[in-house]
Amino acid sequence: MSTIEIGIRSIQHYLYCPHRWGLLEVDKAWAENIFVTKANLMHERVHNSERSYCTKGKKVFTSVPVYHDQEEYNLYGVVDCLEATENKNGIFIAENEKKYQLCIVEYKPTKPKNQPYHEEDFMQVFAQKLCVDYVFGGDCRAVLYYSDVKKRVELPVKDRYVECNQKVKVLLSEMRKYLEEGRIPAILKGQRCNGCSMKDLCMPSIKKVKSLRLEIEKIVKSEI
Numbered sequence: 001m002s003t004i005e006i007g008i009r010s011i012q013h014y015l016y017c018p019h020r021w022g023l024l025e026v027d028k029a030w031a032e033n034i035f036v037t038k039a040n041l042m043h044e045r046v047h048n049s050e051r052s053y054c055t056k057g058k059k060v061f062t063s064v065p066v067y068h069d070q071e072e073y074n075l076y077g078v079v080d081c082l083e084a085t086e087n088k089n090g091i092f093i094a095e096n097e098k099k100y101q102l103c104i105v106e107y108k109p110t111k112p113k114n115q116p117y118h119e120e121d122f123m124q125v126f127a128q129k130l131c132v133d134y135v136f137g138g139d140c141r142a143v144l145y146y147s148d149v150k151k152r153v154e155l156p157v158k159d160r161y162v163e164c165n166q167k168v169k170v171l172l173s174e175m176r177k178y179l180e181e182g183r184i185p186a187i188l189k190g191q192r193c194n195g196c197s198m199k200d201l202c203m204p205s206i207k208k209v210k211s212l213r214l215e216i217e218k219i220v221k222s223e224i
């Protein structure tokens with residue numbers, strides 16, 4: 001395999017803020033805040049294999065590792081929860097000799113105010129779908145579960161397949177270029193920084209300095 005492996009979660013980070021993604025993946029920096037801690041605690045609870053269960057007509061698996069090792073993707077990650085519901089048009093599971101429709105359930109702590117989902121969350125789950133379909137076959141559904149309102153939102157992963165499949169490939173190729181060159185993407189114009197745990201490391205409101213020498217000379221002059 002000649003392309004760099006990329007974690008599915010990275011896609012969400014890159015779309016939220018490419019600069020933040022670069023700090024995490026190129027600089028290997030890390031900082032937590034209340035939002036990160038809240039999400040980590042929630043995922044710790046979800047990623048407990050003892051929570052996997054079977055009921056009549058349905059199987060629920062938690063913390064399912066998935067991947068897509070074709071060169072243009074080379075993605076890997078863990079799905080919070082994968083539900084398999086008996087369906088004659090689904091994929092065949094030999095153990096039960098029955099067919100099942102798979103559905104990804106991704107947990108998020110907070111529902112966005114004016115929209116059903118954030119696009120970066122959608123794309124993260126779409127990348128999971130590419131991996132689940134690759135590993136298990138079929139054409140899985142996907143939902144987000146918001147724990148603050150205890151509600152599921154169905155994601156249009158099938159309707160948006162062609163557009164998003166292309167978008168994933170473009171994003172992965174951009175990310176690999178930055179990784180290969182060891183470069184951190186610049187801060188985007190209009191970047192929303194509210195809630196970002198890396199604010200203290202990133203200092204987004206500090207103005208760019210054109211010449212460090214000139215800046216030092218200015219400081220020295222002002223002190224004379």
Ligand code: SF4
Nearest residue numbers: 017020193196199202
């Ligand atoms: S503070 Fe803003 S610009 Fe800096 S990493 Fe966070 S989101 Fe990106």
